[in-house]
Structure formats: structure tokens, C-alpha cells
Amino acid sequence: MRIHHHAARARRAVLALTAAAGLAVAGLGAAVPAHAASTARTHHQHVSWARSCAVPKKRGYMACNALRVTGGTTATSKAANRASRLSANATAAATPSGYGPTDIQSAYNLASAAASSGSGQTVAIVDAMDDPNAESDLAAYRSQYGLPACTSASGCFTKVDQSGGTSYPTADSGWAGEISLDLDMVSATCPNCNITLVEANSASMDDLGTAVNEAVSLGASFVSNSYGGSESSSDATYDNSYFNHPGVAITASAGDAGYGVEYPAASPYVTAVGGTSLSADSSSRGWTESVWGTSAGGNGTGSGCSQYSAKPSWQTDTGCSGRTVADVSAVADPATGVAVYDTYGASGWNVYGGTSASSPIIASVYALAGTPGSSTTPASDAYANTSSLYDVTSGANGTCSPSYLCNAGAGYDGPTGLGTPDGTAAFTG
Template sequence: MYRTLIGVLSAALVVAFAPAATASPAPRAACPERPGVARCLTTYTPGAVRALADGPAGWGADDLASAYRLPSDAGPDTVVGISIAYDAPNLEADLAAYRAQYGLPPCTTANGCFRKVNQQGLAAPLPEADFGWAMESTLDVSMVSAACPSCRLLVVEGNSPGFADLAETEDTAVRSGATVVSNSYGARESGASLALASHYRHPGVTVVASSGDAGFTAASYPAVLATTIAVGGTSLARDPSSARGWTESAWLYGGSGCSAYIAKPSWQKDTHCGKRTVADVAAAAEDIAIHYADAGGWLPANGTSASAPFIAGLIARSGHVPAPSDVYAKASSFTDITAGSNDPAGAGKKCGGDYLCVAGPGYDAPTGVGVPNSLSGF
């Protein structure tokens, strides 16, 4: 009797604690958070990887072109700098797979479109490789390509995700000809990081940064800087019943916050944050297709690390060099996002239902003034 009871209980425990056969793996941070350094803002689901023959999973360049009404002409050959940490050894090959899949023209070292350098601007030696940051690099070059197929890509790889190393990549990108620089990384603002703010301020250059992937929380650096266009995230979906054909809502994990340090810029008029509010604009940040050979092929990635380089590419394609204030001056040129929240704890509980974490008509912190409507806002 005793042995039978033990057997029944053991079987019950196996059923209770065994993973469900249909359960999907949880999204994983490509770059786990570490104190004192920035982290890349990408998450992915390992079980969602698909072989090249099976094609992409997630929104591709053609979907993004449709959703944001991008022009049919390729645009100028503006240099877009991508500030990143560590080396991505297969970056050019992964980019080639992405661009071939979506019919974008080749962008290679040989044709002068693609260039990868260290933080001093030299082709060698490059930093050590890192799986997570290399995935981030792949997402960055893919999103700039989707937004601006004709743009040239300059990837500047820092020795580490330390604030000083990343600041040097910023200066190197500008010195090497970039007029738009994309930053898909972040860390909680602090005195240590803000001491390097001047490296994200260059006359005649637009600096773009991801707003973060932790929902409504402390403002993220360098997005919080008043010289930076901070990019939030949305969830994109098809909507055949609408004239646009697409609908968007605030991405649940897209970053927003109220600075504890940066003074309120004169061009930012929201009233519930006495200092700089993040974000300024937004774009799709969920289920973005990339090809990353080190993970096995095609996989969907998430993060404002997708929306920031996409916005950087659109700015480069526009041929202009907007400052953050210009985005607010042209707020009516963006598509306003009025649904969703970036409060994973529950719709707006963390901010009391306020615009700081709930999307609504006009400016809100998760999506800023809205998402692009072609290039008109830039």
C-alpha cells in the first residue's frame, strides 16, 4: 500500500513539474545586464530559429516598407554609423543573406557599401567576438538596410560595452564620415555615463538611440541625452480593414522614463515629467526577421535595438540631419499611436495610467510623437 502510494505521488509530481509539450521557450536577452556597462537591447527566442531554406520568421524589409510607406526609389548613399561593442565575425555574410532575401542591392566591402572598423577607426585588430553583441550588430545593419537600401554602413566596434569605449566609437563614426549614428544599447542613466555626454553631440550629425527594453523605468542612457533622438518600440500587425493596412500599439517592453538628471528641453512640452522625457518617436520593435548564422539561420528578434537603427536609416534616406527638436516641430507628420502600454505589470499600473507608460492621443512616452509616415517627419 505504502509503495503504491509513493508511486502515485511520484507520477503526479512528474506531471506537475514536467514542462508542457507545447510550451514555447521564453525570450532570452542577447546581452544580459551587467553593472557599470551598457547592454545591447535585443531579445530572441532560441527555439524560433529557422533554416535558410525555410525562410524568415517575423517582419521583413518588405513588410516594414509597406507599413511605413517608404518611397520606391533607393535614396542617397548617406553613411550611417553603427556604434557597437565587440566583433561580429560573420556580419557581412549575414547582411548579404538578409539583403538577398528582400531584393536589396548588395552591400559589401568590395563595392564600398560596407565597412567594419575598431574603435580607433582601423580595419584591424578587431575586438574579440561576442554572441549577443554580434546578434545586435546583425539586427542593426539589417534595419538600416530595410530603411535605406542605398545607404553605406560603417560599423564601429568597441573593445567592450564600457561607457568610455562606446563613446570613442561614436567619435570615430563621425570622424569617418557618418552623418547619422545609431546606438542600440543602453544603461540606467548615472553620473558616470552622463560624464561622457559630449561624445553624443556633434554639429551636423543626428544621433539616434534605443529607449530601452524594460518598459517604464529609469531613463536609459544615451537615449536620455537632449542631443539624442530617443526611439521607443511598437508592436506591428496587419489590419486589412484600415486604409493604412497596418495597426500598431505600444510594445509592452519598450522603454520610457523621466530623467533624474537632464533638464527639460524647451521643445518638449509634456507636463508630468519635470526633466527630459524618453522617448521621442517609435517604430516596430517586435518579431523582426534577421539572419544570424551563429544562431542557426533566420530568427525573429525583439527590441528597441531594432526600431532605433530603422529610424536612423529613415533619417539618412531623407537627406536631412534633424535634431530632436525638429521631430517635435513636425509631430503632425507622424502617425500617432494611441493604444497599448509599456507596463508589463499591467496596463498602466506603474505610472497610474499616465501618458508616461500608456499610449494615447498626442505625445506619450512609450511612442513619442508617433511612428514614421514615409519620410515626412524627417
């Protein structure tokens, strides 16, 4: 079934059971093979936009639901939610496994910046629906890792609806998993940052975009978006309405269904964030990374050449005449995933992955680097500071031509962009 962008319902950057077990795919653009596109578009005939979401490592549990009808959660998905939560109750770990703050800061050379920077900066997280346990789950995560408390009473944590008020949307166990992941990754990367959670009324592009605008109006200079859907000719309108915010670093997940382009990652006004597999090793860095995905495609980070978005002046790759995805990347493979605490969508500690993890990590690295210039496009920063990134040179997320759009190599490539953070220098203007 062909899904049209205009009545969009978003899907968070997908959830997989394990890297080997495969994932629930996000909606992709025409660059995706036809069979993959069909899989992504058959969850429900009335849904027009796919969303990307976190990937739990526990078999039988998904932190977000498949595509929804416009009217909300159906009886079928309610039953699926109940089954998911029962499985999560049986399998969720009592203590964390997966990478924590020390790991993330070590892997990306951020420990010094995380200890001394970020105070006074606000990272905004945009998600759909409500997580009633967001603040208490955030407190549990930060307490576990000895991070400073971040509460609404202290002004560190703020939760608002898409209009800036407290008329929160309907609670949703699926989006709650995404919200927990996003909040925890900001905490892990920038422990001194303030966090604003903006909850959109629904997973439509108009509501999510309105939430982005609200985040900026509330003073956030860094906004993370862990959702994506098929490109369309409407994207330029969405760009101008929701994502054209000079001086604000806006990040967007590249997607989790392998080679193919999603929006808003394709927007020239956002930093498109790809995903890697991250493992400790005996190198001087202490870590090694490769593309999250395989040459068979279907699983892994998104990437490719946009059909609708023009090439920004700061992108210089020659195999794509339009906007190329991604710009930079960070850990996303659920098999090398991150620890997340969630008690509304799950029952405590789980291991998540997906480009839903890498997007808030990169937004938080921007925050550690300092406030962007008022008239700048922060997505361009890394292109002027490539020496301050770890170049990812191995792995693939599908098959394509030209090959760099889906295969890692020296310098720029689609799946990992220019690479992963080596400190904060690549994220300053």
C-alpha cells in the same frame, strides 16, 4: 545590488524568448520598480552597466548574453553561449519569417523614399565586440530580399574598430546577433545607404562612446546605438564627450524592460526610440500599432522622466521637468518581430525584436530624409512635424504617474513618443 554607471558594461536592448515568455532585462533608472531593478542588476556583481539587445522569437536562444565582468566572457557565460548556439542550430528557420524590407517600408510609408533616396548617405552602427561574419551575413540578407549588394569591395560596407582601423576586438556570439539585427534593419529601411559598422573594444560607455565619435569622424551623419544602461550623474560628461554632434542624427534604444529610463536614450543630443507592436490590418494604412509592453511592466519598451538630463527646449510635455523618453518609435515587439540573418550567434534566419530593432530603423529614416543641417539637433525635428507621424494611442509599458509617461494616448506619450514614421517629413529640419 546597486549598479554604478562609472565602470559601465553595456547590455544591448534586451533579448526575450517570446513576448509572453518575458525577457532578459536591461538596467534601468530609479523610475523602475524596485523588484524590476533588482532583477536587472543581479546577473553579475562586478558588472556596472546593463546593455540592451535584440529579442529572438525562438525559445531557448538569446542573441546576446547577460551582463559581463570587466575581464570579458566568463566560463559560465561561455557554457551558456554553447547551449544557446546548440539550441539555435536546432530551431533556426531555413527561410525567413518575421517582417522584411517590404513590410517595414509599407508600414512606415517609406517605399518611395527607399527606392529613390539614401544614395551617398552613410548610416553608422555602433556595437561592442566583433562579428566575423558581419559582411557575409549582410550579403545573405540583402540577396534574400533582392536588395542591391553592399560590400566592402564596392565601398558600400565598411567595418572598423573604435579607432577607425582593422584591429577588431574579440569576436562575440552575443554581440554578433545584435550586429546582424542592426545591419539588416538599415538595409531594410534604406537599401541605397552605405553602412559603417564601428566595433567598440568593450561594452563600456567610454569604448562605445569612442566608437560613436569615430563614426562621426568617418563621415556618418546618422548613428544608431542599440544599447543602454542606468542613468547617473556622469551622464552630462558622457553627453559632452560622445553625443554632442550638431548636424548628426544619433538614435538610441529606449530599452526593453518596460517603464524606466536608460542612458544614452536620456541624452538631449540623441533621438530616443521607443518600441511598438506592429500588425497588418484592413485599415487604409494597412497596419496598426500599439505600445510594446503591458501595464504590468517588466517587458516592453522603456520610457519615463530622466532624473539627470535637463529638458530640451523642443520638448513641451508638462508632467516631467527633465528629459522625457521617448521621442519617436518603431516596431520592437518580438511577437511581431523582424527577420534577421545571423550565422555567428545563431545558424541563419531568426525573428528578433526589441528597441534594438527600432533604433536603426529610425536612424535609417533620417538618412532617407536627407542630411541634417550642420548646426541642428535632429532629435527636435519630429516635434516640428508631428502631422507626418502615425500617432500610437493604445497600450502601456507599466504603471506610473503622470499616466502619459507609461500609457499611450493621443499626441505625445512616453512609450511611443510622438509616434512612428509616416514617410520621412517628420525627420527633416
